Amino acid sequence: MQIMNDNHRPPTREDLFGPLPQPPSLLRLLEAMLSEDEFGALEGRMLAAIPLERAQAILAHMLPPMTGPERAAFVARSRATVEGGSVLAVVIGAAKASLAPEQWLDLQRRLALAA
DSSP, X not given: OOOOOTTSOOOOHHHHHOOOOOOOOHHHHHHHHSXXXXXXXXXXXXXXXXXXXXXXXXXXXXXXXXXXXXXXXXXXXXXXXXXXXXHXXXXXXXXXXXXXXXXXXXXXXXXXXXX
């Protein structure tokens, strides 16, 4: 005789066998498959495909919480990776518009030292 308990849900696959294995992240796969130059070129093409207004909005939220060294590394990498000045102009414009004056001056100083 089987007794059903309506107070408990039936066991799931995870209850019986544990969680499913997680697939490797796309970033790790790309880093394993591409050289650093190829990865940088791909990253630049992906960034260039983002509409200007959306890129500015994303950067305006992304840049202020970064630390000074992180911000400088991001902008320097944008400068080195992206062909042409349009994407770099968007990054610099978003930084200037979204950062506090002292953060903007710190970024300028760090970029001048890195150049």
